[in-house]
Amino acid sequence: MLTSGVFAQGASKQEAPKVDGLLLEVSLTTKAPPKLVAPEIPAYQIVLPKTVPPPKETPASNRSQSFKQEIGYVLPAERPMLASAPWQRLPDGSAVCRVVLRSEEAVGLRVQLSGSFGSDGLELRVYDPAGTVVLGPYSSPRFSDEKTWWSPTIFGDAIGLEFHLSAGAPFPPQMPEISAVAYLNCDCAFAPGNPLGCHNDVTCSPDWANEASAVARITFISGGSCAACTGALLDRQANDGSPLMMTANHCIGTQAEANSLEAFWFFQTPTCNGAPPNPNNVPRTLGSVRLKRYTDADWVLLGLYQKPPSGYFLGWDAGDWDSEDDATGIHHPQASFKRISFGESDGSTSNREFCDQNNNNCFEADVWDVEYTSGTAEPGSSGSPVFDSARRVRGTLSGGESGCPTITKRYGRFDEAFPALSPYLFDIADPVYVDRAFTGEERGTFSQPIDSVYQASFAVTAGHEIRIKAGNYPETFTIWRPMTLKAIGGTVVIGQ
Incomplete structure (x- = not known):
């Protein structure tokens, strides 16, 4: 059920698309925690x-420095x-x-x-x-x-x-x-003093509780390493709770990394400056599919395999961002519990180079520059959202200089990534078309179909229709949002 959050109307040729945050009702029914079947049997x-x-x-x-944490x-x-x-x-x-x-x-x-x-x-x-x-x-x-x-x-x-x-x-x-x-x-995750001492506990800013609930600590397998970044749920024009997660492309750049995603939700202190929870005991979801990315601004959009426990989805603005606007970041520095940083926008930089701590794995991205005067960001914060004064996402953290404020951090520009991401966020095809044999730019339309039924399930508006061209689709997946799958031109076989 939709309880709050409204699409920002009036996006004309002069005004860039924008969407407000969405709060969905989350069931208060609590299941008994799982138990072992036979704990008495020696392992x-x-x-x-x-x-x-x-x-x-x-x-x-x-x-x-890029801010992916090994x-x-x-x-x-x-x-x-x-x-x-x-x-x-x-x-x-x-x-x-x-x-x-x-x-x-x-x-x-x-x-x-x-x-x-x-x-x-x-x-x-x-x-x-x-x-x-x-x-x-x-x-x-x-x-x-x-x-x-x-x-x-x-x-x-x-x-x-x-x-x-x-x-x-x-x-x-x-x-x-x-x-x-x-x-x-x-x-x-267990050492609250490990990150820099100039962080702000997000729980001490209760007016940001909704936005904070949409932000997750994410870990994944990247080659021979285990790595950590930050991700967040994004709302879209349909306001229908499709489980779309934003993060940085330099974090999740391949489908293998997306498959291994583990998202930890509500990994934050229960009280202001209190002790963080044991990460074993916070809700988590496993796995994702890479839907769209835009490497020139270090953006990637994922579809979560499992329903997230948070009911809040972040709003966004695909327009230009004026300097000296309020800027707020929520993130997981060094894969620790959730923090919040405050400052202001400070223009942009094109083709900014980022490298890891060993000056390897370098990449370039067009970024918004943000000057933080309270709080900072560190490795592990990559992929986290930065909000403007209207609390809409403007970028995903790519990196920045290390240290405490006043300090500049740099966020991949959402306005540049938006055209690539829009088939899932704004220009949503209705119905959504699927053709496994299609090899061009996928937008879900009749002429530019998506080549995967599962990926199309993240694009389709809840309650609407996916039209699938006849053929075999060797996919196995679970759909938990309402939608109709319709074969066109013959028989469709899914899962074989």
């Missing part, structure tokens, strides 16, 4: 290599790990297989499963052996085209996997295998 123990501490930071150069690394599995794990029948006829992987000195662990599971009644729960959390059950997770899936992270030196097979299902089940392990070695 099969697997000892992983000791986690290597992060290297010492390289002193920053005089270049603008928080760990990935190693391939050295051997089949699950094949030797025993199964045990339970009195009700079902069966469980319980495994604990442990790495000394790990801050957190995450596993990549390859193959598939769920078609024969198998489900997985991921848990903290120390007892803080149980996640799942996962019965049909969305595997990548390479048939891999990244589990949620468990913070601590061990991660538990409990596979459960329902009674009467074929035994033994088709099991996936662990193909890689992510070793987190940055304790930033």
